Amino acid sequence: MKLEDMLAYKVAMLASDLSESLANEYADYKLTNPEWRILATLGATNDNAQAPSLTAKELAMATRLDKVQVSRALERLVKREAIHKRSCEYDKRATFISLSIKGEQIYQTLLPKIICWQNKRLENITDDEYQIFLKVIDALRP
Numbered sequence: 821m822k823l824e825d826m827l828a829y830k831v832a833m834l835a836s837d838l839s840e841s842l843a844n845e846y847a848d849y850k851l852t853n854p855e856w857r858i859l860a861t862l863g864a865t866n867d868n869a870q871a872p873s874l875t876a877k878e879l880a881m882a883t884r885l886d887k888v889q890v891s892r893a894l895e896r897l898v899k900r901e902a903i904h905k906r907s908c909e910y911d912k913r914a915t916f917i918s919l920s921i922k923g924e925q926i927y928q929t930l931l932p933k934i935i936c937w938q939n940k941r942l943e944n945i946t947d948d949e950y951q952i953f954l955k956v957i958d959a960l961r962p
Contacts, residue, residue, distance in 0.1 A: 827960075838941070845933045849926055854893035857883040859902065860934075862919045863927035873916035875908070902926060 823829050839853060846856050861882045862874065874882070880890045894917060897903045902923035908914035919927060942950055 831960075841941075842934070842937060845937045846930055849930065851926075852893065852896070854883070854885050854889045855897055855902075856930075857885065858890070858893050858897065858917075859919065859923060859927050859930075862903070862917070863924065863931070873906070873918045875914050875916060877914075879917065897923070 843853060843856075851859070858879055861879060865874070876887070876890050876894060879885075879894075880887055883890070885893070894903065894905070898905060900922070901920055904918050904920050905915050906918075908916055945953070
């Protein structure tokens, strides 16, 4: 079997290409890929009036980043005042992270650009094809 025919290789290359292309959309904000993934995760879970709070461990699991990447990205986001961190009352080892007003503004400003970017990637794919693609992705997950 050729390398370019291997499923894991093709998916890894696709993910890398998409991530690189997407990075152009948030480049003006000087965000790294881990920073964007954290902002997007926090922003996308903000479905009510109260800002969601996730622990660093939960963010690492949700973003598929390792603990060091999450820790460094959180430090940079704190310096930019894009997130708030607060200690957990019942577990002093845990810290809850949420978007600050500035972080929410960054996310809301970028969201239309990200949606436009995604729509452009999908413009030659029918909605039915996209739904099948999503179903295949879900079927491949362990």
